[in-house]
Amino acid sequence: MPLASLRSFLCALALVAGALPAAQAAQPATMRLDYQHSGNALGEHYALERVLVEPLPWPGSMERTIDDSNRGVNMVEVVDIKTGKVLYSRGFSTIFGEWSSTDEAKTTTRAFQESVRFPQPAQPVRVRILKRDERGLFSIVWSADVDPQAPDVIRQQPPAPVKPIAIRVSGASKDKVDLLILGDGYTAAEMGSFEATARKLADHLFTVSPFRERAQDFNVWAMAAPTPESGVSRPSTGVHHASPLGTRYDIFGSERYVLTTDNRALRDLTQYAPYEFIEILVNNDTYGGGGIFGQFSTAAANNDWANYLFVHEFGHHFAGLADEYYTSPVAYQSNGERQEPWEPNATALRDPARLKWKSHVKEGTPLPTPWPKQAYDSHARQYQQQRAALRAANRPESEMSALFKADLAHTEQLFSSAPQRHAVGAFEGANYESTGFYRPEMQCIMFDRSQTFCSVCQDGISTIIDLYAGPPQR
Numbered sequence: 280m281p282l283a284s285l286r287s288f289l290c291a292l293a294l295v296a297g298a299l300p301a302a303q304a305a306q307p308a309t310m311r312l313d314y315q316h317s318g319n320a321l322g323e324h325y326a327l328e329r330v331l332v333e334p335l336p337w338p339g340s341m342e343r344t345i346d347d348s349n350r351g352v353n354m355v356e357v358v359d360i361k362t363g364k365v366l367y368s369r370g371f372s373t374i375f376g377e378w379s380s381t382d383e384a385k386t387t388t389r390a391f392q393e394s395v396r397f398p399q400p401a402q403p404v405r406v407r408i409l410k411r412d413e414r415g416l417f418s419i420v421w422s423a424d425v426d427p428q429a430p431d432v433i434r435q436q437p438p439a440p441v442k443p444i445a446i447r448v449s450g451a452s453k454d455k456v457d458l459l460i461l462g463d464g465y466t467a468a469e470m471g472s473f474e475a476t477a478r479k480l481a482d483h484l485f486t487v488s489p490f491r492e493r494a495q496d497f498n499v500w501a502m503a504a505p506t507p508e509s510g511v512s513r514p515s516t517g518v519h520h521a522s523p524l525g526t527r528y529d530i531f532g533s534e535r536y537v538l539t540t541d542n543r544a545l546r547d548l549t550q551y552a553p554y555e556f557i558e559i560l561v562n563n564d565t566y567g568g569g570g571i572f573g574q575f576s577t578a579a580a581n582n583d584w585a586n587y588l589f590v591h592e593f594g595h596h597f598a599g600l601a602d603e604y605y606t607s608p609v610a611y612q613s614n615g616e617r618q619e620p621w622e623p624n625a626t627a628l629r630d631p632a633r634l635k636w637k638s639h640v641k642e643g644t645p646l647p648t649p650w651p652k653q654a655y656d657s658h659a660r661q662y663q664q665q666r667a668a669l670r671a672a673n674r675p676e677s678e679m680s681a682l683f684k685a686d687l688a689h690t691e692q693l694f695s696s697a698p699q700r701h702a703v704g705a706f707e708g709a710n711y712e713s714t715g716f717y718r719p720e721m722q723c724i725m726f727d728r729s730q731t732f733c734s735v736c737q738d739g740i741s742t743i744i745d746l747y748a749g750p751p752q753r
Contacts, residue, residue, distance in 0.1 A: 306336040308399040312406055316375045317390035325421035331433035333550040337398040338452040348742050350599040351572050352376045354409040354417050355395040367397045371573025381531050392542035399427055443552035446481050446499040452553040455498045456747045459554035462503030463526040464511040464562035476580045477501040480589045487590055489737045496748035500552045511561045528567050535567040537577040564676050570595025583680040587728050598740045601625040603709045603718040603726035606659035617715040623739035625710045628717045636719050636735040639703040648704030650721050662686045687728050
């Protein structure tokens with residue numbers, strides 16, 4: 280093995296095993312607070328479950344502990360009880376937050392497991408959960424006092440059930456963004472396939488800007504606990520499989536929405552790898568995925584569109600990017616209000632002169648910005664009918680993939696002659712709504728199955744990379 284490769288290999292082993300270099304040894308431990316988040320469309324409640332110390336040191340920088348990105352529906356703050364100083368903060372969103380906008384939440388109360396992780400403090404702290412209000416400002420909705428020396432803090436974890444695999448190691452975790460790729464629905468005999476797929480999709484991520492230009496700011500790890508059967512559950516077709524993470528299709532009644540609601544199983548596995556972000560690969564070929572900002576994302580690993588799914592869903596999880604499409608059915612139920620979204624790539628355009636991405640807009644670009652919306656919508660209605668018919672008939676996935684390819688080709692052709700094809704402006708139709716919300720560019724990977732992020736989304740991603748790995752060296 281060449282010397283450089285040997286050094287990289289030994290560095291990866293050291294990071295995984297915890298035999299960290301001296302500069303990393305000062306990192307505090309990682310604390311995790313597990314809690315229940317329950318309620319319905321009318322209200323919500325929180326209850327503490329447990330506080331524990333994870334096996335690995337804190338993976339993040341102690342120089343960038345405060346989140347100023349203004350992302351997420353929620354924010355966690357860790358506050359020194361004695362002085363009131365905020366020691367750590369991060370924005371995030373939750374599965375409960377999405378579920379509370381569904382029809383089910385109008386008649387049913389449910390509980391979801393959630394966790395927040397933070398560097399272990401030296402003194403008692405107050406962990407506060409904040410929520411964004413109708414003005415877009417954060418206010419406290421729950422808090423719990425945590426004494427790191429309390430006897431009920433769990434300090435010893437079982438042996439790691441599986442070891443993480445080093446996919447890409449660019450440096451010490453504290454200086455990098457650590458992405459953990461998990462597998463669910465892979466048998467013991469399929470572990471080689473999982474690793475190969477994880478490597479392939481990670482490689483693809485770093486061909487897409489701005490991840491391509493910032494590849495050296497990332498470490499990537501992979502880990503999967505074997506399952507008895509291949510694949511994860513897809514209840515709408517009568518397929519049910521047990522899996523360590525409980526990942527499944529048909530979340531909130533959407534056939535393509537893939538998540539796990541077993542947060543404890545997820546965190547009890549991921550604690551054995553350095554990570555700040557998680558993407559779960561499900562060993563299925565049916566199109567599907569999902570992404571929750573600050574929680575995790577998912578993608579069907581064997582689908583023809585796996586590259587797109589991996590990147591698009593990671594955009595949600597990593598940077599809090601909004602979906603810019605509006606013609607596909609979703610579980611979300613609109614309340615009819617048009618509040619300004621917190622996501623960096625969608626706007627209600629209340630005041631065009633104060634557009635949040637105004638610095639990207641060339642002088643003279645009309646706001647709202649015209650585009651062939653009527654023709655696009657007309658084709659989309661036909662396409663969605665065909666898509667629904669294919670799923671209802673449980674047709675082979677190859678037919679769905681062919682429909683997706685034809686739809687993308689039609690969109691490319693339609694947009695090719697539009698005068699504002701490459702302009703940054705405010706294009707109506709975004710955030711699952713045909714009217715009242717606007718996206719920055721006519722086309723983006725958050726709008727359809729194209730290959731690139733628009734310039735505004737790229738900026739939004741770069742902001743989060745800077746938060747975890749620091750700004751790029753000039």
